[in-house]
Amino acid sequence: MSHLSPISPLVKNKDSGLRLAFTQLRLKNRQLVVWRLFLCIWGIIVFWGSIAHADDIPRWGRTKDLTAVFNSREGASGVVNPDRCGQVRSLEFMALPDTVFSIVGVDGDGRIFEVATTEYIPPRGKRLYLSAQSLKLSPFPLQDSIRKRPTVDRMLDAMTSAVGVPYVWGANSRAGVFVAGLNRFAGLDCSGLLYEASAGTTPRNTEQLVHFGWGVPIAGLAPRDVARLLKPLDLIVWKGHVLIVGRGGQVFESILRCGSKQFSGVVMRPLYERLYEITRNRRAADVWTGGKEYVVRRWVSP
Numbered sequence: 452m453s454h455l456s457p458i459s460p461l462v463k464n465k466d467s468g469l470r471l472a473f474t475q476l477r478l479k480n481r482q483l484v485v486w487r488l489f490l491c492i493w494g495i496i497v498f499w500g501s502i503a504h505a506d507d508i509p510r511w512g513r514t515k516d517l518t519a520v521f522n523s524r525e526g527a528s529g530v531v532n533p534d535r536c537g538q539v540r541s542l543e544f545m546a547l548p549d550t551v552f553s554i555v556g557v558d559g560d561g562r563i564f565e566v567a568t569t570e571y572i573p574p575r576g577k578r579l580y581l582s583a584q585s586l587k588l589s590p591f592p593l594q595d596s597i598r599k600r601p602t603v604d605r606m607l608d609a610m611t612s613a614v615g616v617p618y619v620w621g622a623n624s625r626a627g628v629f630v631a632g633l634n635r636f637a638g639l640d641c642s643g644l645l646y647e648a649s650a651g652t653t654p655r656n657t658e659q660l661v662h663f664g665w666g667v668p669i670a671g672l673a674p675r676d677v678a679r680l681l682k683p684l685d686l687i688v689w690k691g692h693v694l695i696v697g698r699g700g701q702v703f704e705s706i707l708r709c710g711s712k713q714f715s716g717v718v719m720r721p722l723y724e725r726l727y728e729i730t731r732n733r734r735a736a737d738v739w740t741g742g743k744e745y746v747v748r749r750w751v752s753p
Contacts, residue, residue: 510554511593512564512586518546519628519636520566520581522573527563527580529631536709542621542636543579544571544643545628547651549596552579552586569595571655582630600652603751607683609648610695610703610717613639617716618707623647623655641693644705644717645686648695653750660688661739664750669735674726677735677747681722686748689733690741696722 519542521527526541533539546552546568555578556565564586566579573579601609616625619638623646627637642660645653654660667685669677678700681687687694687702694704702722708715729745736744 509588518585522577538620606648664748667747
């Protein structure tokens with residue numbers, strides 16, 4: 452007859468401890484699986500919720516009226532701070548009625564939109580903002596408006612009638628525009644003079660105007676020789692300023708004379724005289740390269 456030795460209490464306790472450890476491990480694994488499943492489901496809910504919310508936000512808009520567009524949220528909200536020359540440098544341009552914008556971002560309270568448009572390319576590093584109330588919103592993409600260019604005579608007449616209009620940075624309407632309920636910025640800057648006269652069919656700033664149309668070869672020519680080549684509506688331009696050739700040997704420009712008692716605004720002057728002044732600091736060039744030069748760009752057929 453065999454005798455079985457009794458299991459010691461130490462062995463029993465060890466076996467019980469292992470079973471308890473395995474049970475706890477299985478429980479932790481289950482909890483981990485449940486937690487991962489919860490996170491996955493939560494991520495899906497957030498993802499689809501964000502898509503649904505994004506679909507509720509209009510992504511395009513069209514201006515109802517002439518609209519001031521700024522390079523800061525403060526400007527778009529009506530806060531304007533003139534510099535020492537009396538100019539509000541946060542004003543980028545005035546968008547014509549029916550200008551299409553894509554909405555890039557929405558301010559916290561929904562009153563200000565960050566926008567982009569094919570009708571205006573801002574200088575590098577700058578963004579565009581306008582009042583949300585100025586746009587007719589759409590959840591669908593909108594086609595750009597087709598602008599009709601006025602005749603040469605009408606554009607020249609428009610610039611002739613603009614003589615005496617004050618210089619206003621970023622402005623392209625002598626009638627001004629309403630911002631925060633007030634009519635402001637009645638005037639024209641240099642490219643704004645051309646933009647208003649051409650009914651928005653020309654680039655709005657000189658960064659684009661130096662490449663607009665086609666170049667007139669003037670490299671190495673004296674001012675009088677350059678003047679002989681020019682035709683009405685030719686642009687004498689460099690990055691920062693543009694002059695528009697008028698009739699009868701005259702030239703139009705809107706010029707800012709900060710700190711001077713001389714008039715700042717749209718003037719008409721003899722073409723040769725103005726070219727001579729320009730060549731004191733700039734040389735005639737066929738192509739704009741970014742130096743101390745000026746170019747002539749022709750954009751209407753003779």
